[in-house]
Amino acid sequence: MNAGLPLRQQLALPLVTAEQPDLLTQRVGLPDTTGRPVDYPEFTNPRPATEGFNPSDKVVTRVARLYFFRDGHRVAQIINRRAKSYNAQSATMARQLADKARLFAEQTTDRRRVAERQAVDSAAYSREAENRLARYQSELADASAAASQGRADVESLQVQIKPLEAEAANAASIPPGKYAGDTRTPQERLKAARQELAEKQELLSQSEQKVATLTDYSKATLSALEALRERELQQRETMNREQAADDRAADHQFRLELQAATTDPDTYVEGNPAGFDPVAQVTISVIGEGLLQLRGPSKGVNIVQSMINEIDAPTGQVRVGIHTVQINGENGQDMEQVAARIQRYTDHSRFLTSQSGQMLRNAVAFVASRKAQEFGYLGQMHHDGAVVSPVPAVPGSCPPETQDFRRYQDAFFGAEFMQQLRQMDSELTRPGNKLLSLNSMDTTSLASSLFLTALASNETRREILHVFQQQTMVKLPADEFEYFNASNTQKWYHFRKFTLLAENARFVSLRGYLDGEIAGDQTLNPVQREFIKLAQILKSRLVNEVELKQRVIERALIEERVDRFVHNNQFAGGSTLDFTTFYSWFIREF
Numbered sequence: 262m263n264a265g266l267p268l269r270q271q272l273a274l275p276l277v278t279a280e281q282p283d284l285l286t287q288r289v290g291l292p293d294t295t296g297r298p299v300d301y302p303e304f305t306n307p308r309p310a311t312e313g314f315n316p317s318d319k320v321v322t323r324v325a326r327l328y329f330f331r332d333g334h335r336v337a338q339i340i341n342r343r344a345k346s347y348n349a350q351s352a353t354m355a356r357q358l359a360d361k362a363r364l365f366a367e368q369t370t371d372r373r374r375v376a377e378r379q380a381v382d383s384a385a386y387s388r389e390a391e392n393r394l395a396r397y398q399s400e401l402a403d404a405s406a407a408a409s410q411g412r413a414d415v416e417s418l419q420v421q422i423k424p425l426e427a428e429a430a431n432a433a434s435i436p437p438g439k440y441a442g443d444t445r446t447p448q449e450r451l452k453a454a455r456q457e458l459a460e461k462q463e464l465l466s467q468s469e470q471k472v473a474t475l476t477d478y479s480k481a482t483l484s485a486l487e488a489l490r491e492r493e494l495q496q497r498e499t500m501n502r503e504q505a506a507d508d509r510a511a512d513h514q515f516r517l518e519l520q521a522a523t524t525d526p527d528t529y530v531e532g533n534p535a536g537f538d539p540v541a542q543v544t545i546s547v548i549g550e551g552l553l554q555l556r557g558p559s560k561g562v563n564i565v566q567s568m569i570n571e572i573d574a575p576t577g578q579v580r581v582g583i584h585t586v587q588i589n590g591e592n593g594q595d596m597e598q599v600a601a602r603i604q605r606y607t608d609h610s611r612f613l614t615s616q617s618g619q620m621l622r623n624a625v626a627f628v629a630s631r632k633a634q635e636f637g638y639l640g641q642m643h644h645d646g647a648v649v650s651p652v653p654a655v656p657g658s659c660p661p662e663t664q665d666f667r668r669y670q671d672a673f674f675g676a677e678f679m680q681q682l683r684q685m686d687s688e689l690t691r692p693g694n695k696l697l698s699l700n701s702m703d704t705t706s707l708a709s710s711l712f713l714t715a716l717a718s719n720e721t722r723r724e725i726l727h728v729f730q731q732q733t734m735v736k737l738p739a740d741e742f743e744y745f746n747a748s749n750t751q752k753w754y755h756f757r758k759f760t761l762l763a764e765n766a767r768f769v770s771l772r773g774y775l776d777g778e779i780a781g782d783q784t785l786n787p788v789q790r791e792f793i794k795l796a797q798i799l800k801s802r803l804v805n806e807v808e809l810k811q812r813v814i815e816r817a818l819i820e821e822r823v824d825r826f827v828h829n830n831q832f833a834g835g836s837t838l839d840f841t842t843f844y845s846w847f848i849r850e851f
Contacts, residue, residue, distance in 0.1 A: 306535060317560035325569045327551035334528045337545045337553060340568055341530040344545065348527035359514070359521040366510040373503040380500040383493040390486040397482055401475040408472055411465035418458040425451040525549070532557050539564055605759075612744055613762055617733060618707045624728040625710045628721060632672045675718030678789045687796045714775055715788040722775055730772075738763040 304318050327333055338344040346352075429447040445453075525548075532544035539561035546554040553569065555562045586603055590596045670679050670690075682690045714725050741763040785793075 318558045321559045321562055322556045323562055325553045325566050327573045329575050330573045331551045333547040333551055333553050336572055337528055337530055337547050344530040346526040346528045352524045352526040355521040355524040359517040362514040362517045366514040369507045369510040373507040376500040376503040380496040383496040387489040387493045390489050394482040394486055397475055397479045404468055404471045408468035411468050414461045415465055422454050425454055616740055620732040621729050622710045624725050625713055627728055628724045633669055673721050681793050685800055687800055733766055
């Protein structure tokens with residue numbers, strides 16, 4: 262029993278037809294069945310070539326960890342080919358069951374999403390029908406009021422026409438001055454009244470026809486609305502069923518994946534204490550993924566541990582570009598002079614490259630220090646970089662050094678760019694972060710200088726390029742000439758004039774990439790937009806990891822408390838507790 266459910270019900274796996282069978286795990290660990298452990302004495306028997314006591318035969322036990330090559334099963338097999346995984350079938354079966362559960366959970370998730378979309382569409386159609394019915398009913402009320410008013414006007418005009426007809430028949434008997442100001446004859450007044458009556462009747466006919474039409478529309482819409490509401494209810498029930506099935510599939514997938522992750526293939530190498538090979542005398546047990554237990558003579562254990570350290574070495578990630586120059590000629594002395602000139606120009610070019618890179622780093626540090634001095638951030642720093650606030654911080658507000666640091670960042674990177682990062686509460690905006698830090702010690706590399714220059718605001722980037730261009734135009738030729746004189750070039754090249762190269766340093770590619778004209782100093786440039794996307798990705802990954810950890814902890818705590826409650830409240834005879842007791846306890850606790 263676990264959480265009040267029978268064990269067979271928890272381990273029941275629904276039949277699933279995998280859409281992609283090649284995704285299923287075929288095997289885990291090494292083949293074959295288990296082997297017996299090796300019992301070592303305190304000292305193994307000396308080998309025939311050894312006379313007397315040998316301290317290297319002392320049996321020791323050590324643990325070796327893998328950091329880069331994490332496949333401990335493969336490492337054990339490389340060290341000793343007699344390695345076997347004695348629980349490989351169970352581990353493989355657990356992994357395949359977990360894969361099937363994952364496929365089934367993905368299918369139920371797809372069905373749940375389809376049901377959700379259908380339910381949302383049904384609700385939207387129902388709301389649209391309700392709005393249309395309300396509009397028809399409102400128009401029907403207005404049309405009914407207009408028809409009632411029209412009928413009243415027609416009846417009033419009919420009553421007024423009868424005296425006018427009598428007056429038109431006896432026009433001579435009408436006393437003078439009865440209609441003061443009206444010079445029309447009785448026949449003209451009768452004709453006007455009849456014309457107005459015809460217009461009122463026409464309007465009344467149109468109003469009655471509109472009332473009939475809106476009545477039919479309202480009845481049809483009401484019938485359609487009832488059908489849509491019934492369909493919405495059905496779709497909602499379907500969505501709830503699919504949601505429950507999706508939750509159960511996710512829970513089942515979690516249990517099987519946990520079981521697959523904790524199932525040990527039991528990879529084991531049986532040592533031979535009487536063997537002559539020190540490596541073969543060591544017993545190796547693979548613990549988990551990257552942990553190996555070694556037991557055997559100290560000599561063999563040391564050899565195996567050295568082998569593991571050599572196998573578990575990081576792969577080189579640095580590319581080294583080597584340029585070679587081939588010189589052909591018959592006279593060796595002439596070739597030496599040519600090679601010397603080539604080497605001299607190569608060394609001279611390396612000096613100009615390193616010097617120009619240092620000038621770019623100096624330009625970034627100079628502009629950053631000027632921004633810091635402008636906003637008062639530089640005066641609050643000690644020589645070790647620690648920030649000291651001369652004014653005590655007000656409770657509930659940002660410390661003065663934090664406010665200065667923010668103004669400092671806004672001035673260098675731009676307020677719009679930093680505001681975007683602060684709105685998402687990015688870790689990159691913290692004062693201790695080194696990625697967006699502006700201290701001069703953080704621009705020791707050319708890559709960091711280029712990175713800060715690309716992320717800087719438009720005005721700051723133009724200032725950095727301006728300072729860098731001034732240094733390359735004025736200071737770089739002077740440094741080149743001083744380096745040329747200090748290297749005693751005249752001694753080697755008195756026979757040929759040496760060409761200075763600093764005047765050709767234009768840095769067109771660098772200026773073309775960084776010197777982009779963008780309207781507005783606070784407008785985000787393409788590099789800043791891409792950096793914001795990267796910050797959003799990092800933030801979402803961090804939030805997902807934190808939420809996943811919280812959910813796993815909450816689930817473990819809830820299952821533990823429910824299991825403890827069920828275990829403590831079982832009735833005698835093995836019968837389960839009643840639902841009312843469990844429900845009241847669950848509501849009270851959670």
